[in-house]
Amino acid sequence: MSIPAKLNDVLHEMPGIKVRMMNERRVRVDLSPDTLPALLEILKGRLGYCHLSAISCVDWVQTDQFELVYHVWSHMLKTMVSAHIFISRQPGQFISVYDIHAPAGFFERDIHEMFGVHFEGAPNLNKFILTSWGGPPPMLKSFNTREYVEKTFDWVQYSPDWLKDIEAKGGGID
């Protein structure tokens, strides 16, 4: 289990990069946010990493950071590179990679909607899913969906006879 030589060379051209082999066909890369667009560009140009599989966002409350993970796949090398970057949570801002990978348009729009991260230069950051939502971005850890549900919706009161019998004996479904 080792990183393909070509990939290893290219990855180590980036300053301050940490490379880790996760499994046979997946390489985890940790790098600083400024170098990410350059990395994607080089990977795409030299090694055929032309398929952006997904951009995932993770909200780390303790360190007050967003983690953005760019999963790119090369049809040539048959290896996936997951590039992890951490951006500060407060302005919550990053550069769009739409001009390198077109699928980024959808994922950035989704992350903007769910986490409130702003992507500079993204073609379309309009709401897609939550058009009738007025609250905070729901995927943030600070948003408690259970509390919101208790506050907004009512429940059917469910107390059939068989349950009353059980409750009289001290049992119940709660």
Added chain:
Amino acid sequence: MRPENYRPVKHPPSHEYELYFGPNHPGIEGNYAIRVRLKGDVIIEAIADGGYLHRGFEKIMEERLWIQNVALVPRICVPDPVPMEETYSRAVEMIGGLEVPVRAQWIRVMLLEMSRICAHLFTFGGNAATIGLYTNMFWGVTMRDYFLDLFEEVTGARIYHMFITPGGVRRDLPEGFLGRLGNLLDELERRMPEFEDLFFESAVVINRASGIGIISQEQALSWGVTGPNLRACDLPIDLRRDDPYLVYPELEFDVVTVEGGDALARMMARRGEVIQSIRILRQIIARLPSIGGAIRSPLPNPLAWNLPVGEAYARTESSKGETAFYIVSDGGPRPYRVHVRGPSSMHAVQVLEKLLIGARIEDIAQIMFSLDACPPEVDR
């Protein structure tokens, strides 16, 4: 020859108009909408409008135990739920370092391929219905229903199986199941020529579906098209071959490619996949009885099961394209973050918006169904 008094008709500016297509419309797949701007009956702009099926899966999965989420994941994609279970379970196995017994892997592949046939038969039916061939819909849905009966026999449920769990599968196959599956495959093979006559070689389908919604190879690669839609552009890219999982390396099958990249080519690619799935299932029927052993690796008490800190990205080739889960664990009993990459999130939004430009209004349904877009996994 134009007559002497011919004068070209000048359309008033109001000739351009906007139409809200869906969500309550039989020509749209599922609960989805497209805002289209038209000039005459030609579309000049299309904006996808989703979110009707949003359930906040990624959020509520963070609130449930690892094992409880097994019940939640198949609901992300309704017509093809098994790849979702498989991908989630595989991602959890990667984080937890669980080994899947060989017999369980074979059973999983069998379910995945059965689910693929179901989803494709359903798409044949839906696609034919958009151009008025209702007989095909009746046949496709009925044929799929026999597969659902087999699913019910194995898993106990027709649609949402919740059968694949981290570490294996829930139960072993019932007695004589493989024989019944073989009989059904015979039946499907016997009916395939009828489907050909009715659908794939029908003049109506060929005239309506060819030449619309064309994706070129470069466009397909740069727009992030995956699955049968990509293979319909004559690109032999298949995760089962390129990024193999389970026991796919041991199975013989062809990666079906079709030239053209139009709506008809996409349907032909699916037809080829059904035949390849039958081939895979036949190999499984032949080999599964000789593979013994456990069907599940032992799990700790699932209600108090903490996975180690870590992250995993698992991908599966579903009937719609590339299904992927990115899961982060912080060492607790619940996932810290689950990101679902539904294959249709590309097809139903960006690709559809681009393909519809220049298409005619009656082809919207055909293009959308030929992409096999599945709205619930876009909205999650």
Added chain:
Amino acid sequence: MSDKLPVIEDQPEICRSVDAGERSVWTRVMNRFADHCRARSLFVLHYCTGCGAIELPPTITSRFDMERVGVSPMVTPRQADILLITGYLSIKTLKRVILSYEQMQSPKYVIGFGSCTINGGMYWNSYATVKRLDQYIPADLFIAGCMPRPEAVQQVLLKLMEDIDAGKANGWQDYYNNYDRYLGNQQALFGESWHTPTDVIAEAKHYGYLADGTMGRHTDLLLKRADYALDRVPEDYPERGKNERRLP
């Protein structure tokens, strides 16, 4: 607000519950006959509001074939009798469901399909889905389970036919009778500016189901927004004059 409205003041006798016993025998016999016929030709609106829609094709097509008992899909709400709420409703879908429901001609019937329409089901802690369907539109019958089988769908449609025949499926009358309560629940979810293009109050009057609960605090808010309501807005209404309504 309501004391300004001439409609309510002029016809106070309409604003009370209609007692079924008051109607003439002839009307009751005719209604009974109409219900009997109605139950034998039902059209289900083709609207896949959720994942339950996947079990409808098997129900309708040749395997289970609902058409043999007289149920068939229909593409437009205006010609449909039954609105099948196939599973969970996100808030965005609920708006469209209410619009579709109000477009349907009375009598109309609603069936909640699956556990998620009863109490949220699987998605009980989701911020995006509605928990109780019957708060927003009146549901005649529910099917429990996730997901209900085609046999269950058949069963519920047959039960609905029975109920219609016996004159028991009258959720649509409840919507007219208690429109203010339903509208209040809808406004609690969508905001006070929520309104639909349908004049439900006029419909209630037309069908003879105007009751105490039809108008109230919540329907008063409609007057500010809904276009059709401008009819009833006095001349000196501050925001928009009466003449503005009559646009070509």
